[in-house]
Amino acid sequence: MATVSRDGERIRARILVDGQRYSASIALKPTARNLAKVKKQLEDARRYLEETGDWATVKSQLTGKSHVIRDSLAHYAQKFLDTTTVARSTLLEYQRTYNRYWGELGNRMIHTLRKSDLRDHLSTFDLDPKTERNAVGVLRLVLKVALEDGLITALPTENWKYERKHKRPPRVYTPEQRDAILESFQHPVAHAFYLTGFLTGMRLEELLALQPEHLDRPDIVVTQVRTRQKVEERTKIYAERRAYAPPAVWTALEPYRFQDWVFQRPNGNGFTDANVLRGELHAAIERAGVPAYPEQRSIWRHTYISIALMERKDPRIVAAQTGHDLQTLHRHYYAFIPRDRDRAELASMFENTI
Numbered sequence: 001m002a003t004v005s006r007d008g009e010r011i012r013a014r015i016l017v018d019g020q021r022y023s024a025s026i027a028l029k030p031t032a033r034n035l036a037k038v039k040k041q042l043e044d045a046r047r048y049l050e051e052t053g054d055w056a057t058v059k060s061q062l063t064g065k066s067h068v069i070r071d072s073l074a075h076y077a078q079k080f081l082d083t084t085t086v087a088r089s090t091l092l093e094y095q096r097t098y099n100r101y102w103g104e105l106g107n108r109m110i111h112t113l114r115k116s117d118l119r120d121h122l123s124t125f126d127l128d129p130k131t132e133r134n135a136v137g138v139l140r141l142v143l144k145v146a147l148e149d150g151l152i153t154a155l156p157t158e159n160w161k162y163e164r165k166h167k168r169p170p171r172v173y174t175p176e177q178r179d180a181i182l183e184s185f186q187h188p189v190a191h192a193f194y195l196t197g198f199l200t201g202m203r204l205e206e207l208l209a210l211q212p213e214h215l216d217r218p219d220i221v222v223t224q225v226r227t228r229q230k231v232e233e234r235t236k237i238y239a240e241r242r243a244y245a246p247p248a249v250w251t252a253l254e255p256y257r258f259q260d261w262v263f264q265r266p267n268g269n270g271f272t273d274a275n276v277l278r279g280e281l282h283a284a285i286e287r288a289g290v291p292a293y294p295e296q297r298s299i300w301r302h303t304y305i306s307i308a309l310m311e312r313k314d315p316r317i318v319a320a321q322t323g324h325d326l327q328t329l330h331r332h333y334y335a336f337i338p339r340d341r342d343r344a345e346l347a348s349m350f351e352n353t354i
Contacts, residue, residue: 002042006030011038013062015046022055024062038062051275060099071151073113073142074106080142087227089273094138101125101135102142110146115156129162136160170333171293172303184287190280192252193263194300196220200243201304201322203236204297208271210262215253220245222323226270237323244321305333 001016011026011034028034045058077098081091105113105121122135140157147155173181178198185191197207205225214221219242224233235241256262261270263277271277285292293299301322308318309329319329 002039002046004035004039004042006035011035013038013042013045015042015049015058017046017049022049022058024059026062051279053279071109071111071146072106073102073108073110076110076146076151077102077106077142080145083145084141089275094141097135097138098142102139110143110151113143113156115158115160118156119160132162170302170306171291171296172299172306173290175307177288177290178303178307180288180290181281181284184284185280186283187280188255189263190277190284192256193277194281194284195252196245196249197298197300198304199249200245201301201308201318202243203301203323204274206235206323207263208274212257212259212262215257215262216242217250218244218246220249226272231270235323237325241320241323302333305329309333 003014005012005014007025007030009029011028011030013024013026015022026038028038041062045062049055049058081095081098084091084094086094101122105118108117118139122132125135127135136157140155143152143155143157146152182191182195182198185194193207196202196210197204200220202220202222203225205227206222209224209226209231210220214223221240221242222235223240224231225235226232253262256264260268264270282292282294296302305318305322305324308321309315315326315329318324319326322329
């Protein structure tokens with residue numbers, strides 16, 4: 001339930017979700033037009049809150065505009081988010097990236113920002129090259145709005161030089177930690193979803209697009225992906241593949257073999273994004289008492305590949321199973337596998353040599 005009411009010279013917004021009450025005071029005159037506008041925003045906010053439980057983001061969306069200084073970085077970040085036309089999941093990712101890496105500079109006036117200031121600020125996060133590019137990319141999109149408004153004549157992010165850094169090893173779980181997480185799920189669909197991911201190494205968009213006709217025991221036939229709330233008849237590598245699924249996966253999927261989507265909402269619609277499922281994963285990780293790695297968005301896939309390589313599985317088989325090419329597999333994973341057994345294995349080749 002979502003309601004709006006007059007609160008003196010302001011508007012009071014209230015949301016009730018699962019018995020929990022949320023309230024925010026919005027600095028708008030309580031005219032009929034403004035009340036209707038906030039009421040409309042509140043319905044979208046309620047749906048997002050039901051899916052994610054992220055009240056901080058909802059409150060900032062409802063109240064943030066009244067606290068933003070005109071021509072500041074925060075002002076143009078909000079303007080960019082209000083005007084850009086991208087998928088909702090992409091928009092939320094833009095917002096998270098801006099808040100995480102640039103939110104502290106929100107009150108800085110756009111025309112005072114210098115490249116050296118931005119670089120010094122970003123250096124405090126010690127980012128890997130990919131994350132740094134994403135952070136700078138979002139800032140560049142925000143600054144382009146100011147450039148189009150004529151507030152600045154050049155982008156301070158132009159010709160940004162990225163320092164060459166050593167790639168960090170992916171953070172993954174041990175088999176024991178993986179099993180503890182899977183045992184801690186309370187949501188049956190989320191349990192089946194992530195068990196399939198942890199034991200097959202499939203991508204998020206492949207799991208979301210899975211249908212019963214793709215289940216060809218002992219393999220799952222990967223032919224399509226769900227991106228930007230639509231299903232596309234392709235894979236990331238534009239080639240069909242078969243991913244082997246062990247018996248535990250088939251046991252978990254048995255209740256979902258006779259519906260439109262293997263993983264779907266109670267209303268029969270497939271999940272258009274993984275916000276609800278991801279919330280269940282984070283809750284299971286917390287209950288299991290293992291470290292949380294929020295920066296690893298496909299932690300189950302990284303874990304599957306790393307465990308397979310550490311157990312000396314043939315990299316060609318692992319690449320075929322997960323839809324990777326061998327070069328990517330070596331660069332992202334194999335280079336970080338411990339080499340403590342290499343010398344012993346080499347020595348064993350010549351044990352019986354005269």
